Amino acid sequence: MKCKKYREQIVLYLYGELTDREKAELEDHLKVCTDCAEDLAYTREVFQTLDDAKVESVPEADWDKCWKAIHTDITEKQTKRKAKKLFYFPGWVYAGASLILIFVLGIAIGRFWLPSHSPTAVADMATATVSGGLKPDVTPDYVQQSLNDHFENLKPLLVEYANYTNEGNGKETVTLDKEALKNLLIQNYLLKKIVAESNPSAQEILEDLDLVLREIKNQKSDDTTASSLIKDLIHERDILFKMDVLKTI
Amino acid sequence: MVYDKRKMDEIALVQSAQAGDTEAFKFLFEGNKRKILGLAYQYTKNIEDAEDILQDTFIKAYSSLQRFDIQDHTNFSAWLYRIGINCSIDHLRKARRDKDNILPGEDVMNASAPDSASNPDSSQQKKEVRERVELVLSTLTRKQRMIFILKHYQELSIKEIAEYMECSEGSVKKQLFRTVSVMKKHFRRYMPEDRYEMQKI
Numbered sequence: 001m002k003c004k005k006y007r008e009q010i011v012l013y014l015y016g017e018l019t020d021r022e023k024a025e026l027e028d029h030l031k032v033c034t035d036c037a038e039d040l041a042y043t044r045e046v047f048q049t050l051d052d053a054k055v056e057s058v059p060e061a062d063w064d065k066c067w068k069a070i071h072t073d074i075t076e077k078q079t080k081r082k083a084k085k086l087f088y089f090p091g092w093v094y095a096g097a098s099l100i101l102i103f104v105l106g107i108a109i110g111r112f113w114l115p116s117h118s119p120t121a122v123a124d125m126a127t128a129t130v131s132g133g134l135k136p137d138v139t140p141d142y143v144q145q146s147l148n149d150h151f152e153n154l155k156p157l158l159v160e161y162a163n164y165t166n167e168g169n170g171k172e173t174v175t176l177d178k179e180a181l182k183n184l185l186i187q188n189y190l191l192k193k194i195v196a197e198s199n200p201s202a203q204e205i206l207e208d209l210d211l212v213l214r215e216i217k218n219q220k221s222d223d224t225t226a227s228s229l230i231k232d233l234i235h236e237r238d239i240l241f242k243m244d245v246l247k248t249i
Numbered sequence: 250m251v252y253d254k255r256k257m258d259e260i261a262l263v264q265s266a267q268a269g270d271t272e273a274f275k276f277l278f279e280g281n282k283r284k285i286l287g288l289a290y291q292y293t294k295n296i297e298d299a300e301d302i303l304q305d306t307f308i309k310a311y312s313s314l315q316r317f318d319i320q321d322h323t324n325f326s327a328w329l330y331r332i333g334i335n336c337s338i339d340h341l342r343k344a345r346r347d348k349d350n351i352l353p354g355e356d357v358m359n360a361s362a363p364d365s366a367s368n369p370d371s372s373q374q375k376k377e378v379r380e381r382v383e384l385v386l387s388t389l390t391r392k393q394r395m396i397f398i399l400k401h402y403q404e405l406s407i408k409e410i411a412e413y414m415e416c417s418e419g420s421v422k423k424q425l426f427r428t429v430s431v432m433k434k435h436f437r438r439y440m441p442e443d444r445y446e447m448q449k450i
Contacts, residue, residue, distance in 0.1 A: 007426075008422070008423075008426045011425060011426050011429045012407075012422060012425075012426075015400060015407075015425075017406070017407050017422075042433065042437070043429065043433060046429075046432055046433050046436050047401075049378060049436060050378075050382060050401060050432065052375055052378060054291075054402060058283075058286060058287045058290045058296075058299075059290070059296045061282075061286050061296060061299065061300050061303065062300065063282065065300070066282070066300055066303055066304050067275065067278060069304045070278065070304055070307045070308055070311070071271060071275070073304075073308045073311075074271060074274065074308065074311045075271065077311070077312065078269060078271075
């Protein structure tokens with residue numbers, strides 16, 4: 001136990017780190033303990049070996065080259081830091097911007113997402129359907145309401161074609177708004193996607209309507225034959241009747 | 250109160266450098282470059298490597314300069330020296346890995362004995378001893394390695410080492426003793442018996 005303490009002190013002794021009192025105490029012990037004396041001799045030898053490997057003098061470095069390399073690096077870092085500062089805003093700016101964004105989004109959702117009968121609303125439903133099932137907020141009631149609205153929008157046009165007669169001067173045609181017709185076609189297409197599989201009856205009538213609308217779209221002005229064909233189509237397929245039936249479901 | 254002018258200048262330079270004054274940082278470089286290079290060269294024994302370490306040390310120091318608290322660390326040189334020590338160890342470790350892909354400490358105790366103990370005058374043999382010492386050091390903890398180099402090769406006092414390492418002098422002594430014990434154990438197997446016996450006599 002005592003020797004353990006001196007073995008530790010031998011290292012410090014060789015490094016000149018013992019106080020005079022510790023040094024004297026160790027030297028007294030070494031006189032009577034051959035193991036510790038041997039350990040001192042061996043430790044000294046190991047130190048000598050280690051010292052032999054010590055570097056005597058350090059060569060001169062290329063100081064200019066070293067400083068240039070350091071300076072280049074730190075200058076780049078400074079430039080980056082300055083650039084970063086340009087785009088730095090305090091935390092409250094981000095928090096405020098987030099609140100404004102949430103507010104604007106809220107208005108946008110309220111204005112455009114909640115039930116309306118625009119093609120956009122139907123388009124949203126269609127996207128939901130294509131990506132796998134109706135969204136939780138796209139309820140069957142909402143789909144039915146959209147169908148009803150669609151039928152209501154179509155009805156005047158279809159009635160006009162259904163009542164078409166060529167008994168007058170032969171130049172009687174149905175007045176069309178091309179933009180409205182295009183929107184009806186889009187609405188019809190999207191509703192078809194929504195009700196696919198879930199409502200075969202609605203899908204069937206929408207298929208018929210798609211056919212009729214395309215015929216109307218392709219109809220040339222003053223083409224009375226086409227108008228008659230469309231009229232026949234509406235009657236043959238009982239489109240107006242089916243529409244009324246589906247509306248009451 | 251006695252003011253240490255050199256230390257006051259150093260603090261002022263550090264503050265200027267922290268504010269982005271590269272000229273002030275150059276003064277800090279000029280004042281510490283030899284000390285860091287000496288340490289790095291002791292580690293690598295190669296001036297190009299030592300220059301790389303010197304550069305790494307100052308680049309890392311500059312990157313961390315904002316974290317250097319003058320109130321807590323009034324000794325910039327000690328702080329820089331510590332970075333230099335870490336850079337030296339990292340550099341050596343990387344160099345060894347790149348060189349022969351030897352894992353640090355791998356088979357160090359079973360490696361063949363260098364001839365340097367029997368004839369240490371040869372520079373090649375000195376190199377072998379250095380490599381062996383470095384290999385032994387690689388088996389130690391980071392703290393033990395640092396303490397040994399600072400004590401044995403940089404010849405710093407235990408008090409100074411304790412300051413650099415931010416630990417007690419007792420802890421430095423303990424770590425130093427452990428490291429020397431490992432060295433003794435390793436070198437014993439091929440220490441020439443006649444030399445050892447001579448020392449005993």
